[in-house]
Amino acid sequence: MANPTLTLISSQTLGGTTASVTFSSIPATYNDLKLVVSSRNDGAGALANFGIIQFNADTGTSYSCTFVEGIGASAYSTRTNTTTAYGGNHAFQFSVNGIDSAGNTASVFSSNEIYIPNYTSATQKPFISTDGTEQNATTNNALGVISGLWSGTSAINSIKIFANSGNFVQYSNFYLYGIKNS
Amino acid sequence: MADVLIVDCVTGEVTTRPQTAEEIAAQEVAAQAAQAEADAKAAADADAAAQLAATNQKLLALGLTQIDINTLLNAAKA
Numbered sequence: 209m210a211n212p213t214l215t216l217i218s219s220q221t222l223g224g225t226t227a228s229v230t231f232s233s234i235p236a237t238y239n240d241l242k243l244v245v246s247s248r249n250d251g252a253g254a255l256a257n258f259g260i261i262q263f264n265a266d267t268g269t270s271y272s273c274t275f276v277e278g279i280g281a282s283a284y285s286t287r288t289n290t291t292t293a294y295g296g297n298h299a300f301q302f303s304v305n306g307i308d309s310a311g312n313t314a315s316v317f318s319s320n321e322i323y324i325p326n327y328t329s330a331t332q333k334p335f336i337s338t339d340g341t342e343q344n345a346t347t348n349n350a351l352g353v354i355s356g357l358w359s360g361t362s363a364i365n366s367i368k369i370f371a372n373s374g375n376f377v378q379y380s381n382f383y384l385y386g387i388k389n390s
Numbered sequence: 391m392a393d394v395l396i397v398d399c400v401t402g403e404v405t406t407r408p409q410t411a412e413e414i415a416a417q418e419v420a421a422q423a424a425q426a427e428a429d430a431k432a433a434a435d436a437d438a439a440a441q442l443a444a445t446n447q448k449l450l451a452l453g454l455t456q457i458d459i460n461t462l463l464n465a466a467k468a
Contacts, residue, residue, distance in 0.1 A: 218399050227392040227409050227417065233400040257424060373421035375392040384399065 212389055214242070219383045225250060228370035231384045236328045236363050238386030243322040243367060246381040248308045251374035255306030255341055255350065259320060262299035262368040263333075263358050271300050273356035279305055280349065299368075300358070302337040305350035307371065312341070317380065328363035 215238070220229055234241070243261070251257040276285045307318040322337040337354040358364075369382060394413065396405045409417070449459050 218397050218402070220395060220397060220404070222395070225392045226395050227413070228394045230394070230396045231399055232396055233398045235399060253428075256428075373417070373424040 212387065215386045215388070217241075217384045217386050219381065221382075222376055222378050222380045224378050225375045226380070227375050228368055229376070229382050230366060230368040231382075232366040234327075234365050234367065234384070235386065236365070237388075238328075239326065239389045240387040241324040241327045241364065241367075242385040242387060243320075243324070243369075244381075244383040244385070245302075245320040245322070245369065246317045247320070248312075248317045248377045248380055249306075249371050249374045250377050251309040251371070252311065253309060254311030256309040256311065257306055257371045257373045258301045259303035259307050259318070259339075260299045260370050260372055261302045261322065262370075263364045264360060264362060264366055265368065266358070266360055267299075270359045271356065272359075273300060273354050275301075275352060275354050277305060277352045278350065299370075300335070300337075300354075300356050301372070302354060302356075302369075303339045303341070303352065305339065305341050305352050307339075308341050309374065324364065330361050330363075332357055332359045332361070333364065334358075 217234065217238075218231055222229075231243075245259065247259060249257045274285070274287045277283065302322055303318060303320055307320075308316050318339060318341040320337060320339040322335055324333065324335040327333055335356050335358070337352075337356070339350075339352045339354075341350045367384070370376075391408060391414065393406050394409055396407075397403075398405075446456075446459060450456070
């Protein structure tokens with residue numbers, strides 16, 4: 209009988225302001241990966257900057273995604289057929305609405321869950337990300353879902369997490385889990 | 391200047407190092423692009439708000455009340 213397991217591969221809690229976090233040498237011994245992020249950015253304004261992930265240090269045009277967003281009373285969706293370059297580096301946006309920053313309520317951190325199934329396959333790899341910001345709803349309560357596709361054909365062995373601008377602040381948390389089907 | 395943190399998932403070793411000049415330059419380019427995008431969105435939002443206010447004034451001038459206008463707007467959103 210199958211006995212699926214969820215195993216913590218690594219976790220990091222930032223001790224200070226940090227530009228990026230990279231999980232490297234990810235074992236290929238699981239079926240799926242799950243990345244959980246609780247983060248806040250030091251950018252000015254509210255939801256000033258987006259969270260970004262990049263696989264295997266691939267800076268090419270290998271990423272595409274679709275967004276659905278709800279912020280306050282408004283909702284919209286959009287599709288990015290060609291990838292976005294962040295400082296010349298192509299990557300995925302994993303937070304639709306931006307992450308909590310200086311303009312949001314103090315000490316509030318955004319929440320993201322990114323699920324990456326079949327990350328060792330030799331074909332294109334999809335992922336889905338859900339995010340919530342300003343969960344106390346005093347300034348910018350927002351929810352988002354992203355469905356993405358990385359067209360790389362090698363197993364994902366590293367994930368870099370950064371922001372399109374600014375840095376992650378102290379106490380931001382990053383958890384990488386591996387999931388086995390049996 | 392912020393550091394970058396790299397975790398080796400096999401050994402558990404954590405490396406913290408300052409950003410390289412190339413990484414700083416890329417971050418600055420991305421920050422400028424993000425600011426330009428935010429500025430463009432703010433300008434578009436301001437234009438839309440101004441257009442909405444102008445249209446609202448025209449409807450008021452035609453004799454509609456603000457309640458009438460709000461009812462139309464809510465019906466359009468539904």
